[in-house]
Amino acid sequence: MLGAFARVLVVAAVPAERDAVAAAAECPGVEIVAGGVGPAAAAASTAAALVTAAHEGRPYDLVVATGISGGFAENGVLVGDTVIAERIVAADLGAETPTGFASVADLGFGTAEHLPPAGLVRSAQEATGGKRGAVLSVSTTTGTRQRAADLLARHPGAAAEAMEGFGVAQAAAAHGRGAPVLEIRTVSNAVGPRDRAAWRVPEALAALTTAFGRLVSPRRAEDRTEGCPS
Numbered sequence: 024m025l026g027a028f029a030r031v032l033v034v035a036a037v038p039a040e041r042d043a044v045a046a047a048a049e050c051p052g053v054e055i056v057a058g059g060v061g062p063a064a065a066a067a068s069t070a071a072a073l074v075t076a077a078h079e080g081r082p083y084d085l086v087v088a089t090g091i092s093g094g095f096a097e098n099g100v101l102v103g104d105t106v107i108a109e110r111i112v113a114a115d116l117g118a119e120t121p122t123g124f125a126s127v128a129d130l131g132f133g134t135a136e137h138l139p140p141a142g143l144v145r146s147a148q149e150a151t152g153g154k155r156g157a158v159l160s161v162s163t164t165t166g167t168r169q170r171a172a173d174l175l176a177r178h179p180g181a182a183a184e185a186m187e188g189f190g191v192a193q194a195a196a197a198h199g200r201g202a203p204v205l206e207i208r209t210v211s212n213a214v215g216p217r218d219r220a221a222w223r224v225p226e227a228l229a230a231l232t233t234a235f236g237r238l239v240s241p242r243r244a245e246d247r248t249e250g251c252p253s
């Protein structure tokens with residue numbers, strides 16, 4: 024699936040995620056960066072990578088936001104699952120009003136979501152065996168049952184919560200070369216009451232390696248020998 028693109032930019036948040044992806048997908052044409060935690064860092068690092076590549080005459084033709092995430096167990100998304108974003112949503116960018124949250128789009132200040140191409144989402148799901156749904160980008164990780172419920176009330180199809188996807192997608196859209204964007208997450212924890220002891224980061228990082236192994240090679244990632252597909 025990734026092999027269909029000549030130049031792919033993969034944006035993770037932290038070096039551990041970058042390394043987990045690189046363990047399976049450090050291939051010619053695939054650049055994997057650790058862009059920083061949160062939407063602003065992700066947007067800035069994505070924009071810098073896109074402009075640099077274009078300036079060098081080597082533009083990217085696919086951008087992938089990735090890393091670990093929370094999963095909405097209410098929608099059947101569990102620790103260790105892989106999630107492919109059907110919608111990349113800025114879930115807390117907006118205003119609190121007397122009648123509830125108003126998104127940046129509700130306020131008339133721009134878009135609050137990006138839609139990855141449906142065909143790419145389908146291909147990524149088929150390659151990884153992942154689940155599809157909205158991936159919510161937040162600036163503050165959910166820590167209570169009430170906040171999780173509020174997010175699900177606004178986004179019933181939410182599969183996962185992370186912090187960088189919307190920033191990556193917004194930078195790609197602003198760059199204006201039309202490179203499609205995907206967001207692919209592996210679940211380390213349940214979205215809800217804060218319980219750091221319940222996070223399963225090593226398992227989520229291992230799932231990230233497996234998922235990208237399957238994206239790089241149509242064969243099962245476990246069967247793949249070292250190296251990239253020819």
Ligand SMILES: O=C(O)c1cccc(C(=O)CC[C@H]2O[C@@H](n3cnc4c(=O)[nH]cnc43)[C@H](O)[C@@H]2O)c1
Pocket residue numbers: 036037060061090091092093094161163164165184185186187211212213214217219
């Ligand atoms: O609450 C804490 O004490 C705490 C300690 C370490 C890390 C965090 C994070 O919020 C990490 C955010 C980082 O990981 C991604 N991520 C993973 N799970 C979630 C989630 O449930 N909600 C939002 N982001 C999550 C995220 O993309 C960041 O890169 C908290």
